[in-house]
Amino acid sequence: MRELEIIRPSVAAPLCFTEPDLADHELLEFALTFAGAHTTTPLVDNLLGEFGDVEIILASSPADLRARGGLDSRAVAILKLLHAFRADNRRGQLLN
Numbered sequence: 001m002r003e004l005e006i007i008r009p010s011v012a013a014p015l016c017f018t019e020p021d022l023a024d025h026e027l028l029e030f031a032l033t034f035a036g037a038h039t040t041t042p043l044v045d046n047l048l049g050e051f052g053d054v055e056i057i058l059a060s061s062p063a064d065l066r067a068r069g070g071l072d073s074r075a076v077a078i079l080k081l082l083h084a085f086r087a088d089n090r091r092g093q094l095l096n
Helices: 024-034 041-051 053-058 062-067 073-088
Strands: none
Touching: 024 041, 024 053, 024 073, 041 053, 053 062, 062 073
16 A cells, blocks of 8 residues: 655745736746747837737737837737637636
């Protein structure tokens, strides 16, 4: 018969399963770096200046992201994928 060991976390180090949200600039830099951009700061500054905030950027059409944001198809695809995950997660559909 197998024995089961119960491990309890110490009181001094509580478990934390959530991380703070990234700032708009950090989220966009992460996504554009993942998309292969070598220098992200000018792209991020342009996107935020042109669209305002990350929610508007993620909800914008691919054509607008290319034309107004100066993004290539890979960067647009990454941002649209991120938008889909965020939207599904808010509706409770991502993990359920």
